[in-house]
Amino acid sequence: GVWNGTEIRAYIDGVECDSKPFTSYAHSNLDITIGWSTINNQLPIYFDGLIDELRISDYVRYE
DSSP states (O other), X not given: OEEOSSEEEEEETTEEEEEEEOOOOOOOOSOOOSSEEOSTTXXXXXXXXXXXXXXXXXXXXXX
């Protein structure tokens, strides 16, 4: 995804698939997790599918 300071946009195969208002983010030293999440400290929710490729960078790859 891309965060521009006011919204976050998600992309799949270079095509924007979703966007939401997002004005701040939490600073954290926690590990990043991909494929699962917890909500309100309950049991994890797992992604049911395949992730073929994932890229994390510090600059925008798509606009």
